[in-house]
Amino acid sequence: MDTVERRPFYLYSKPQITRNFEAYRDALEGLNSIIGYAIKANNNLKILEHLRKLGCGAVLVSGNELRLALRAGFDPTRCIFNGNGKLLEDLVLAAQEGVFVNVDSEFDLDNIVAAARIAGRKVNVLLRINPDVDPQVHPYVATGNKNSKFGIRNEKLQWFLDSAKAHPDELKLVGAHCHLGSTITKVDIFRDAAVLMVNYIDQIRAQGFEIDYLNIGGGLGIDYYHTGAVLPTPRDLIDTVRELVLSRNVNLIIEPGRSLIANTCCLVNRVTGVKTNGTKNFVVIDGSMAELIRPSLYGAYQHIELVSPSPPDAEVSTFDVVGPVCESADFLGKDRELPTPDRGTGLVVHDAGAYCMSMASTYNLKMRPPEYWVEEDGSVAKIRHGETFEDHIRYFEGL
Numbered sequence: 001m002d003t004v005e006r007r008p009f010y011l012y013s014k015p016q017i018t019r020n021f022e023a024y025r026d027a028l029e030g031l032n033s034i035i036g037y038a039i040k041a042n043n044n045l046k047i048l049e050h051l052r053k054l055g056c057g058a059v060l061v062s063g064n065e066l067r068l069a070l071r072a073g074f075d076p077t078r079c080i081f082n083g084n085g086k087l088l089e090d091l092v093l094a095a096q097e098g099v100f101v102n103v104d105s106e107f108d109l110d111n112i113v114a115a116a117r118i119a120g121r122k123v124n125v126l127l128r129i130n131p132d133v134d135p136q137v138h139p140y141v142a143t144g145n146k147n148s149k150f151g152i153r154n155e156k157l158q159w160f161l162d163s164a165k166a167h168p169d170e171l172k173l174v175g176a177h178c179h180l181g182s183t184i185t186k187v188d189i190f191r192d193a194a195v196l197m198v199n200y201i202d203q204i205r206a207q208g209f210e211i212d213y214l215n216i217g218g219g220l221g222i223d224y225y226h227t228g229a230v231l232p233t234p235r236d237l238i239d240t241v242r243e244l245v246l247s248r249n250v251n252l253i254i255e256p257g258r259s260l261i262a263n264t265c266c267l268v269n270r271v272t273g274v275k276t277n278g279t280k281n282f283v284v285i286d287g288s289m290a291e292l293i294r295p296s297l298y299g300a301y302q303h304i305e306l307v308s309p310s311p312p313d314a315e316v317s318t319f320d321v322v323g324p325v326c327e328s329a330d331f332l333g334k335d336r337e338l339p340t341p342d343r344g345t346g347l348v349v350h351d352a353g354a355y356c357m358s359m360a361s362t363y364n365l366k367m368r369p370p371e372y373w374v375e376e377d378g379s380v381a382k383i384r385h386g387e388t389f390e391d392h393i394r395y396f397e398g399l
Contacts, residue, residue, distance in 0.1 A: 001346050008269050008287035010357050012373035016264040021054045027235035031252050036080050038257030039065045041354040046383035048072035059255045063090030084150050091115035095123045102128040102177050116170035126175035131196045175213025176200050183221040187232040187240040194241040198248050218255035222262050224351050226303040258354040265353030267292050271345040281319045288323025289330040290366035292356045296329040307346030310339035325364045
């Protein structure tokens with residue numbers, strides 16, 4: 001904190017990113033597989049380059065994420081383009097580069113066919129089938145039940161197979177895909193979905209398609225509460241579906257985001273002051289919902305602690321940890337037991353690697369913060385510049 005910019009910042013552990021990847025790589029031993037890192041979780045270019053060097057493919061949900069993956073050096077034939085509203089121009093780029101594309105709807109299939117014709121390239125596609133499995137997670141991050149906006153209804157499968165047969169010059173159907181949601185803590189849910197998916201693969205193969213890929217998505221949760229909860233590991237996940245994958249001789253694609261990056265990072269803040277309204281105590285910090293929105297958006301819990309140990313006689317109280325943004329929704333944590341901090345004390349929000357910086361905004365003209373990581377030798381390096389007021393003004397120059 002004394003050597004970097006005096007403002008909220010994200011701090012990552014590069015070795016922890018490596019360890020998280022290696023847990024997946026080791027779990028997948030004996031299977032043909034692609035570890036497709038979900039770029040939406042964290043789109044820092046330096047982190048992407050590191051994951052690519054380790055052996056990751058990439059999972060994309062926008063044209064710009066595809067462009068960023070290419071800039072980071074990912075092999076496009078190990079990239080998967082997801083989404084329920086993919087744009088034609090982005091699909092053209094995906095077709096040109098040889099990216100896998102998931103078919104999400106009837107109009108999505110039409111757009112993929114059009115993109116293939118414009119690009120003059122046949123597109124390798126997977127059908128994103130909604131398995132209607134309840135992942136038992138927050139409804140905002142559940143994507144595999146029948147009310148979700150994602151995926152094709154399984155009763156419409158035959159229509160999509162007929163459409164694929166009708167466009168042999170534009171489409172090559174190579175796999176099936178599902179994605180249940182995020183923060184999943186029970187691997188039997190993945191097995192339930194995989195059983196359904198291999199049965200769909202059997203049906204599709206019976207109609208003459210060469211199906212080589214099963215994509216079961218991502219979604220493993222982490223211990224946000226820091227209570228020592230025993231949560232599924234990558235090996236638990238893979239072992240749950242291993243025999244199914246081997247029995248159908250398919251390549252397994254997985255799409256981890258949170259479980260690769262969330263616990264590698266914290267948001268570091270400074271205490272601006274402490275106040276009370278008579279019934280509630282508040283620790284006010286310089287960070288806010290603009291830098292880290294998950295608690296405000298989902299009611300998500302992220303563990304909070306002070307940077308330095310407090311003296312044994314420090315008074316402990318119950319606080320809401322809040323920022324300076326002009327919204328009552330601007331909180332990082334509620335009802336937290338903390339020693340009463342002095343002004344300027346460092347305060348850390350843990351497990352901030354996923355869906356934190358990637359969802360940051362400039363609300364109240366809070367500029368997006370810098371990012372750093374700790375290298376293998378313990379040194380600290382900046383991996384993204386913090387945005388400045390001058391960056392904001394630049395958008396209005398020359399108008």
